[in-house]
Each structure stands twice: as C-alpha cells, then as structure tokens.
Amino acid sequence: MRQIAIIEPAIFIRIAKLYSEGMSPQELYEVTRGVWCIAQRRETVQLALAVAGGIIREVFAVGTWHPAGTTPYFTRQLSAVRIPGRWEFVGELASDAVRSKYVGQVVAHYFSRGAVNPITYVNA
Numbered sequence: 144m145r146q147i148a149i150i151e152p153a154i155f156i157r158i159a160k161l162y163s164e165g166m167s168p169q170e171l172y173e174v175t176r177g178v179w180c181i182a183q184r185r186e187t188v189q190l191a192l193a194v195a196g197g198i199i200r201e202v203f204a205v206g207t208w209h210p211a212g213t214t215p216y217f218t219r220q221l222s223a224v225r226i227p228g229r230w231e232f233v234g235e236l237a238s239d240a241v242r243s244k245y246v247g248q249v250v251a252h253y254f255s256r257g258a259v260n261p262i263t264y265v266n267a
Contacts, residue, residue, distance in 0.1 A: 147248040149265045151241075153190040154181075155253060157261040162195035168236075170218045171201050177231025178211035178224045179262055185230060187267040190237055197251030202237040209233065 161174040175193040185208050193201045212225025214233050224231065236242065253263055 146252050147245065147250065149190075149192070149245070149250070149253075151190050152188050152267040153192055153265045154185070154188045154267065155192050155194045155250060155263040155265065157194050157254075157263075158200070159195045162193075162200065167218070168201075172203065172236075173216050173218050175201065175203060176234065177216075178226050178229040179231070180228065181230050181262050184264055184267050185232075188264070190241065191232060191234065192245060192250070194250060197249055197254070199245045199248050199250055202242050202245050203232075203234045204237045204241075205232045206234045207232065 156175050156179070158174050162171075166174075171193060175191055188205055191203045191205050192199050193203070208230050209232070211227075211229035211231050212221060214231060216224055237245075253265065
C-alpha cells in the first residue's frame with residue numbers, strides 16, 4: 144500500500160474503536176457518519192473517509208449534516224447516537240472512481256504522532 148494525497152475537500156474520520164474486519168456495509172456507514180464533535184467547517188467537505196489502522200476503509204459522499212440522533216440508524220442504538228452538541232451526516236457511497244482511488248490507501252502520514260482527535264480536515 145502506498146501513501147496517497149487527497150485532492151477533494153474531505154474529512155478523515157478515524158473509526159478504530161468501532162471498526163472490525165467483516166463489518167457489513169451498513170455498519171461501516173453508520174459508525175463513520177456519526178456522532179462527532181465537529182466544527183462548522185463540516186459544511187465544506189464533500190467526502191468522508193473512514194480510516195482505521197491508518198488505512199482508508201471506505202469513502203462516503205457527504206450529503207447533509209444533522210444534529211446527532213435525528214436521522215435513522217439501523218445498526219446502532221439511539222441512546223448511543225443521540226448526544227447533544229454532536230453531529231452526523233447523511234450520505235452515500237462515493238462514486239466507484241473515487242472509491243477505487245482511495246479505499247485501501249495508507250493515510251497515516253496525515254496524522255500527527257499521538258493525535259487523538261478522530262476528525263481531520265483535508266482541503267476544507
């Protein structure tokens with residue numbers, strides 16, 4: 144795997160605590176889309192890249208942002224996502240062209256050693 148440069152306005156969302164191999168596509172989407180303490184800059188991003196172990200696991204096109212727990216979840220309990228002051232997005236899988244460019248690529252170089260914030264903005 145090689146390091147890659149992200150060119151679109153995007154956010155990396157580090158999902159290591161909730162990620163496991165073999166997750167269903169729905170589970171992966173739901174752990175990526177919410178729930179985050181995230182700044183107003185969120186409105187400028189086009190892509191949300193799910194990252195675990197320094198590797199992009201999936202890429203989602205961000206549609207809209209909503210207060211946490213206000214849109215449906217199917218694999219997470221509402222009590223785990225309804226957190227005041229946090230946000231979630233509604234989106235869909237990115238295009239095949241975007242996904243083939245990024246999924247599986249190493250992005251560990253974007254994170255400072257010891258950084259704990261799960262959200263990192265790129266080009267936004």
